[in-house]
Amino acid sequence: GAGVSQSPSNKVTEKGKDVELRCDPISGHTALYWYRQSLGQGLEFLIYFQGNSAPDKSGLPSDRFSAERTGGSVSTLTIQRTQQEDSAVYLCASSQRLAGQGGTQYFGPGTRLLVL
Amino acid sequence: AQSVTQLDSQVPVFEEAPVELRCNYSSSVSVYLFWYVQYPNQGLQLLLKYLSGSTLVKGINGFEAEFNKSQTSFHLRKPSVHISDTAEYFCAVSGEGSYIPTFGRGTSLIVHP
Numbered sequence: 267g268a269g270v271s272q273s274p275s276n277k278v279t280e281k282g283k284d285v286e287l288r289c290d291p292i293s294g295h296t297a298l299y300w301y302r303q304s305l306g307q308g309l310e311f312l313i314y315f316q317g318n319s320a321p322d323k324s325g326l327p328s329d330r331f332s333a334e335r336t337g338g339s340v341s342t343l344t345i346q347r348t349q350q351e352d353s354a355v356y357l358c359a360s361s362q363r364l365a366g367q368g369g370t371q372y373f374g375p376g377t378r379l380l381v382l
Numbered sequence: 383a384q385s386v387t388q389l390d391s392q393v394p395v396f397e398e399a400p401v402e403l404r405c406n407y408s409s410s411v412s413v414y415l416f417w418y419v420q421y422p423n424q425g426l427q428l429l430l431k432y433l434s435g436s437t438l439v440k441g442i443n444g445f446e447a448e449f450n451k452s453q454t455s456f457h458l459r460k461p462s463v464h465i466s467d468t469a470e471y472f473c474a475v476s477g478e479g480s481y482i483p484t485f486g487r488g489t490s491l492i493v494h495p
Contacts, residue, residue, distance in 0.1 A: 270425070297481065299482075301485075306391075306487075307487060308472065308485045308486055308487040308488055309426075309472065309485040311482055314481060314482055316481065322481075322482070325482075357425055357426070359425075359426075364476075364479075364480070364481040365414065365416075365474075365476035365480065365481060365482065365483040366414065366476045366477055366478055366479045366480035366481055366483075367414075367478075367479075368414045368431065368433040370416075370428045370431065371418075371426075371428075371483070372427075373418075373425030373426040373427065374425050375423070375424055375425045376424075376425055
């Protein structure tokens, strides 16, 4: 079946512009995560959605970052007034069960964001 | 709180040699442990995971890992590596009942011919 897809695969933008990153999770997966991966760093948790519950936004680095998930499926991560330090790979993952229940996360290929 | 330490940022090895990638964790509750692999320009995919039962876990591509509770470790091993194993490997831990796993910084496995 189809895996997690993300678009665009690459995004180059100018400092100060807004960007939108899209994630299509695996159908039926209720949990959706966004992570940021910077060069030489591990995965930095950004935000978590579970069904219709309020998202856990505790990982968002600043109020320039926001995300929404429509209809329990597609999610969009928005970065306003981008800064050069926002340059990274943004990964989306979905799962059927929580990691704390042994659930596996299925990752998309990521969006490489470069802020000039 | 939970944390993961991957002790080696880079592991170079020759083809057909054995390899061990080290992972140590800390958690105040029971844990589930995962190893993910990331090939260049791709997302992460699951190699193997420990949930319960046998402490020796076998995964895809000939990899295995051993859960050692007393040493709080979950090291990944392969008896003979191939060029195609060149990738970034991430260890992750999730406390029982939690929904956000914690990932290590990753170990870059570089297999030389």
